[in-house]
Amino acid sequence: xxxxxxxxxxxxxxxxxxxxxxxxxxxxxxxxxxxxxxxxxxxxxxxxxxxxxxxxxxxxxxxxxxxxxxxxxxxxxxxxxxxxxxxxxxxxxxxxxxxxxxxxxxxxxxxxxxxxxxxxxxxxxxxxxxxxxxxxxxxxxxxxxxxxxxxxxxxxxxxxxxxxxxxxxxxxxxxxxxxxxxxxxxxxxxxxxxxxxxxxxxxxxxxxxxxxxxxxxxxxxxxxxxxxxxxxxxxxxxxxxxxxxxxxxxxxxxxxxxxxxxxxxxxxxxxxxxxxxxxxxxxxxxxxxxxxxxxxxxxxxxxxxxxxxxxxxxxxxxxxxxxxxxxxxxxxxxxxxxxxxxxxxxxxxxxxxxxxxxxxxxxxx
Amino acid sequence: xxxxxxxxxxxxxxxxxxxxxxxxxxxxxxxxxxxxxxxxxxxxxxxxxxxxxxxxxxxxxxxxxxxxxxxxxxxxxxxxxxxxxxxxxxxxxxxxxxxxxxxxxxxxxxxxxxxxxxxxxxxxxxxxxxxxxxxxxxxxxxxxxxxxxxxxxxxxxxxxxxxxxxxxxxxxxxxxxxxxxxxxxxxxxxxxxxxxxxxxxxxxxxxxxxxxxxxxxxxxxxxxxxxxxxxxxxxxxxxxxxxxxxxxxxxxxxxxxxxxxxxxxxxxxxxxxxxxxxxxxxxxxxxxxxxxxxxxxxxxxxxxxxxxxxxxxxxxxxxx
Numbered sequence: 001x002x003x004x005x006x007x008x009x010x011x012x013x014x015x016x017x018x019x020x021x022x023x024x025x026x027x028x029x030x031x032x033x034x035x036x037x038x039x040x041x042x043x044x045x046x047x048x049x050x051x052x053x054x055x056x057x058x059x060x061x062x063x064x065x066x067x068x069x070x071x072x073x074x075x076x077x078x079x080x081x082x083x084x085x086x087x088x089x090x091x092x093x094x095x096x097x098x099x100x101x102x103x104x105x106x107x108x109x110x111x112x113x114x115x116x117x118x119x120x121x122x123x124x125x126x127x128x129x130x131x132x133x134x135x136x137x138x139x140x141x142x143x144x145x146x147x148x149x150x151x152x153x154x155x156x157x158x159x160x161x162x163x164x165x166x167x168x169x170x171x172x173x174x175x176x177x178x179x180x181x182x183x184x185x186x187x188x189x190x191x192x193x194x195x196x197x198x199x200x201x202x203x204x205x206x207x208x209x210x211x212x213x214x215x216x217x218x219x220x221x222x223x224x225x226x227x228x229x230x231x232x233x234x235x236x237x238x239x240x241x242x243x244x245x246x247x248x249x250x251x252x253x254x255x256x257x258x259x260x261x262x263x264x265x266x267x268x269x270x271x272x273x274x275x276x277x278x279x280x281x282x283x284x285x286x287x288x289x290x291x292x293x294x295x296x297x298x299x300x301x302x303x304x305x306x307x308x309x310x311x312x313x314x315x316x317x318x319x320x321x322x323x324x325x326x327x328x329x330x331x332x333x334x335x336x337x338x339x340x341x342x343x344x345x346x347x348x349x350x351x352x353x354x355x356x357x358x359x360x361x362x363x364x365x
Numbered sequence: 366x367x368x369x370x371x372x373x374x375x376x377x378x379x380x381x382x383x384x385x386x387x388x389x390x391x392x393x394x395x396x397x398x399x400x401x402x403x404x405x406x407x408x409x410x411x412x413x414x415x416x417x418x419x420x421x422x423x424x425x426x427x428x429x430x431x432x433x434x435x436x437x438x439x440x441x442x443x444x445x446x447x448x449x450x451x452x453x454x455x456x457x458x459x460x461x462x463x464x465x466x467x468x469x470x471x472x473x474x475x476x477x478x479x480x481x482x483x484x485x486x487x488x489x490x491x492x493x494x495x496x497x498x499x500x501x502x503x504x505x506x507x508x509x510x511x512x513x514x515x516x517x518x519x520x521x522x523x524x525x526x527x528x529x530x531x532x533x534x535x536x537x538x539x540x541x542x543x544x545x546x547x548x549x550x551x552x553x554x555x556x557x558x559x560x561x562x563x564x565x566x567x568x569x570x571x572x573x574x575x576x577x578x579x580x581x582x583x584x585x586x587x588x589x590x591x592x593x594x595x596x597x598x599x600x601x602x603x604x605x606x607x608x609x610x611x612x613x614x615x616x617x618x619x620x621x622x623x624x625x626x627x628x629x630x631x632x633x634x635x636x637x638x639x640x641x642x643x644x645x646x647x648x649x650x651x652x653x654x655x656x657x658x659x660x661x662x663x664x665x666x667x668x669x670x671x672x673x674x675x676x677x678x679x680x681x682x683x684x685x
Contacts, residue, residue: 063647069426
């Protein structure tokens with residue numbers, strides 16, 4: 001996490017210098033997106049087509065992005081926060097409203113997704129969906145079969161039931177280092193409202209997580225891709241597309257590692273990553289052109305085919321690989337969609353309780 | 366400053382008045398530079414952090430309420446003084462988390478410093494006793510790792526220490542162990558990382574004080590029948606004490622606030638003050654509380670060191 005922060009603060013300092021010294025006629029757009037989250041040929045195509053140079057930086061946690069945005073003067077033109085973070089950032093005045101007359105491709109967007117993102121960004125005035133996905137269970141099929149005697153996981157029970165997780169301890173369990181993804185899952189498993197901000201409910205979730213804590217090897221938000229792919233671990237709570245990337249890497253490596261992903265039957269969190277333009281962005285026109293380009297059906301389909309996350313673009317679906325489009329764990333069918341829930345942003349007081357609870361779960365203090 | 370002026374005065378007796386004034390100004394200038402450095406790179410940043418620690422969080426850019434600014438003129442600034450509160454500092458005392466994190470950090474830093482001293486002293490001693498012709502080469506070898514990025518060197522340790530990593534492969538192949546050692550993500554890995562990363566900061570001051578030592582003192586001790594170990598503890602070690610102190614401070618101070626090494630090599634359970642600060646700043650986006658944590662950390666470090674230096678200065682005075 002911090003290694004990225006260090007690297008990125010250096011790059012952004014460099015970037016600021018670069019943009020200051022650039023000639024007025026050089027068109028540039030500074031994009032800040034999640035790591036492993038685009039087919040890089042898309043960027044080259046964009047530059048070829050429009051003549052706008054793309055400076056592309058990556059992060060792996062919403063917190064890093066948010067801190068840069070709140071400090072102001074980040075120098076970025078397009079950033080991609082998750083919707084629950086975006087909601088709070090809009091309140092803080094971080095973003096500018098999108099000039100929709102410059103975004104003709106908005107007509108391609110998928111109302112099913114736009115309706116849900118409007119909960120965070122009313123009227124979708126500040127943001128456009130890039131990708132969306134779920135928080136679920138990624139697992140090593142053979143190792144889970146050996147430890148539990150079943151090759152199909154379909155419930156949070158495998159994680160929250162200490163007897164079951166104890167059997168997986170030796171082959172390795174990783175969990176996202178992200179309380180906003182894990183605590184709602186614990187609440188859902190306990191049959192409580194995943195959006196609950198009541199301290200009582202949160203302490204029940206804490207109790208459930210502390211019971212299984214001894215069997216968790218590490219809390220980390222990106223290492224699990226490689227760990228799953230190499231067969232170092234057998235279970236991870238992770239983001240859908242990351243687990244699929246692990247599955248593909250494992251297939252390429254041909255070491256016999258087989259990775260499965262499951263949206264638990266109790267329900268799973270649905271999240272949205274949104275493209276937005278900071279209020280102090282230096283190249284607004286170029287940023288709008290970039291966002292509009294990303295809404296071209298063929299372009300965003302290419303990205304989905306590469307990163308294995310679903311996108312919020314209805315018109316792109318005819319260009320998405322059939323295997324991906326028909327995989328209910330990427331594009332959930334109606335049955336699965338009903339079980340998905342969204343999580344609202346926390347108010348500062350609840351955020352503090354959540355972070356404190358998380359520290360206790362992770363460090364035992 | 367006055368000392369310098371006083372000692373300089375007799376020698377300039379013959380100089381003209383303007384020349385003396387110029388000389389006095391130059392003397393002062395030399396002293397002013399480090400003070401300016403401290404002002405710009407220590408005092409001003411510290412005041413900014415301290416100011417933030419007195420404000421409250423807010424959903425805005427930047428995410429805290431302004432305190433003590435001159436927006437409403439001098440009167441507004443003075444009015445702000447009356448509203449100052451130290452809530453964020455009382456908050457730190459209400460949850461044992463912060464205290465535990467400070468203590469853990471101090472303990473980890475202390476153990477690492479002792480380990481670094483144990484590893485670094487023989488290296489420095491060997492270097493100081495080596496023939497003068499190869500000393501520059503040895504010195505170069507100690508500094509060489511700095512030419513590679515610190516992050517890359519810490520990442521390399523992940524490759525060495527992980528269960529299927531280099532170290533375990535070698536130990537398994539030689540039959541010394543039958544099960545891979547679990548080192549990565551433990552405290553042992555943190556100590557290895559800190560000792561490795563900070564070793565040059567220990568070796569260089571030790572070397573410079575050992576190199577200046579007059580070895581005829583050791584010969585004299587041996588001639589008088591003192592065994593080598595006795596001579597070491599009675600002569601070498603006390604004479605290298607300034608180097609030991611400088612090296613230990615150079616390792617201990619940054620190790621307390623270390624964040625990267627515990628994050629990469631340590632396990633999730635490691636609670637250090639750097640991580641706590643990170644959580645407050647990034648997860649809770651509570652810049653005021655994280656500033657308060659930073660201010661306290663600075664006090665925890667500087668106050669004992671100031672007392673220590675004062676005591677040392679006194680001891681030196683008495684020694685004369």
